[in-house]
Amino acid sequence: MRRAMTYVAAWGGATSLAVMLVWFGARPVLHNAVFGPPPARSVVDHVPVSPAAGPSSPPPASPTVRATPKRTVRHASPRPSSVRPTPSPHTDARSYTLTGGQVVLSMTATSARLVSATPAAGYEVRTWHAPGWLRVDFTKDAHTSTLFCTWNGHAPAVQVQEQ
Structure with a gap:
């Protein structure tokens, strides 16, 4: 009887592990296949510029500029959307x-x-x-x-x- 319970416990543990691997491994793939990949995001935020900006000059090299580096996340293709922005x-x-x-x-x-x-x-x-x-x-x-x-x-x- 003890040997049979050992086999049942080993089988239950292996089955639980397999179910967890399939759930966490295949779920995102199936979700993207059904609903499409996540929407692509703009690499940078839109920064409005006033037409009355100062004289022309190259990008300042001083430490007062608040430029922050951002990393790009690359997606296979953007998710189709029913709302499309109209270009100017x-x-x-x-x-x-x-x-x-x-x-x-x-x-x-x-x-x-x-x-x-x-x-x-x-x-x-x-x-x-x-x-x-x-x-x-x-x-x-x-x-x-x-x-x-x-x-x-x-x-x-x-x-x-x-x-």
């Missing part, structure tokens, strides 16, 4: 391909906004933004691909650097 008639979406990845910017005559930054295989992406400028870096080992966009009192200007 004066908005121009531009795509830039760098060695480290691809950057998409939404530009107007007086400002720019980062739409997405998709790293190439093996690269990591970091972004910074402040009023009048934004920066996107793709890094892998010692190689860095950088995109700068400035619009402080002038139309957005883009510079790309490969190091």
